[in-house]
């Protein structure tokens with residue numbers, strides 16, 4: 001073969017692969033990313049386009065509030081049922097979360113580290129047109145989404161060039177700051193008058209006496225009393241109960257999700273008892289929140305100062321046998337600074353004091369350059385403010401996935417979103433984006449009921465169809481399928497991805513019937529993408545896109561990037 005022909009064949013092959021990759025990526029972004037659909041979020045329907053009747057939302061945290069906001073565009077009445085009564089008092093919707101008197105008792109991460117992906121911020125600006133102003137009003141910084149991402153301290157390149165010189169924005173809020181803002185926007189300003197929240201706990205559901213395929217009533221224990229009341233759920237019941245996953249229990253008690261249930265719903269699929277997959281990465285979170293004065297904050301030796309900054313320093317250790325230790329310094333809302341340590345293991349220390357934090361930071365193993373002096377100087381200064389620390393330790397619950405999209409015989413008007421469907425490793429800050437994807441899915445599924453038509457036809461269509469639940473969970477699966485941060489999209493779905501990454505930590509307790517060795521190649525490839533991203537714009541862009549939930553699952557397989565990674569691995573093994 002002549003050299004010219006050889007070159008032509010190689011170029012042709014590359015061009016073919018590139019074209020395939022580009023088309024598939026375009027398809028994936030359209031189908032799974034939600035980027036095109038968020039543009040239509042938040043468009044209010046005219047009264048004749050609304051569905052008569054109530055939607056009952058069980059749980060009033062992030063999933064419940066986002067679901068309520070979406071449903072307000074479609075339903076006559078939206079009822080949120082939430083056990084913690086103080087959330088509907090002034091304190092629950094206050095302007096500055098750090099002035100709040102109460103603490104959430106049913107949400108363990110209320111005072112832990114919290115980070116927000118840029119996609120989530122983007123979606124919130126569509127749901128709430130004045131979102132950026134409202135962040136400022138609540139003292140929350142909105143700035144370019146730079147989390148100072150590093151490979152064990154070696155900063156990854158910020159792909160500013162390929163982003164046109166401008167980083168898309170995100171918000172830097174504490175968990176309590178974000179939640180309180182969201183609650184104020186949904187419940188506190190009178191903008192969504194059809195949303196009502198009551199204090200209560202949902203204890204069960206009742207099927208329609210004539211058509212067992214529909215839930216007709218929701219059982220609620222009101223306030224702190226033992227009295228249980230039945231509430232008519234004319235339309236949809238949304239399970240937003242987080243890790244209590246109460247929906248599974250209600251469905252089972254009402255006889256759904258089995259082959260024996262007497263309903264017209266499909267009996268294909270998995271029974272309720274087989275829906276749950278879970279593994280335990282044995283992750284511990286220690287969060288130290290300092291309440292300081294502006295003067296002290298100004299004096300900290302942080303390069304460039306804290307003005308307009310959210311992430312200050314991030315160190316994700318590259319040593320799995322140490323439990324993938326993760327140290328960050330960040331600036332949430334208010335005159336506060338957060339120090340955070342995450343670590344997996346069987347016997348993880350609780351980092352409650354500054355001396356414990358210092359010992360940990362000294363022990364971290366950097367990729368190349370040592371941890372900068374200003375980090376230690378900051379620790380020195382903060383040592384004097386030990387009494388200003390509000391400390392939280394959380395043993396992160398097992399990573400769990402309830403595969404509702406494969407369930408048999410679900411009631412047609414039941415949906416679930418947020419942590420009640422899937423929890424992920426919080427290290428990569430995807431939890432609330434995943435919740436948002438659930439709310440977006442609700443919007444997509446509901447908007448299909450209200451396609452433009454004449455009013456007469458519209459009234460016929462504004463019924464919840466018998467396959468509503470199926471449609472919802474199918475779409476939900478697609479929307480949580482491709483936005484996987486830590487493996488930069490390599491895996492088939494987000495849950496799978498976490499399984500493979502967390503299996504790299506020797507302490508992880510795998511899914512029964514699996515072992516930790518699966519995914520070695522994936523972990524090797526991800527690490528090589530990170531190493532390359534320290535200096536390479538394309539690799540850095542893949543990481544940025546996927547860290548901010550803008551990417552697709554094949555981004556790291558761009559043919560040119562694959563070649564660069566293989567070359568880099570050969571040159572710098």
Ligand SMILES: Cc1cc2nc3c(=O)[nH]c(=O)nc-3n(C[C@H](O)[C@H](O)[C@H](O)COP(=O)(O)OP(=O)(O)OC[C@H]3O[C@@H](n4cnc5c(N)ncnc54)[C@H](O)[C@@H]3O)c2cc1C
Nearest residue numbers: 059061062063109114115202241242418419426429431432
């Ligand atoms: C330690 C930790 C750190 C995290 N860090 C991040 C981060 O940095 N970024 C990020 O995006 N995500 C993070 N996450 C994930 C994120 O917090 C969750 O994905 C998110 O809070 C899920 O919201 P949710 O509304 O589904 O559930 P939850 O916030 O758990 O809320 C569930 C609600 O349901 C209510 N409820 C329970 N049972 C009933 C019932 N029977 N009837 C009525 N109501 C009921 C509860 O009172 C509660 O209000 C973190 C998680 C943990 C554990």
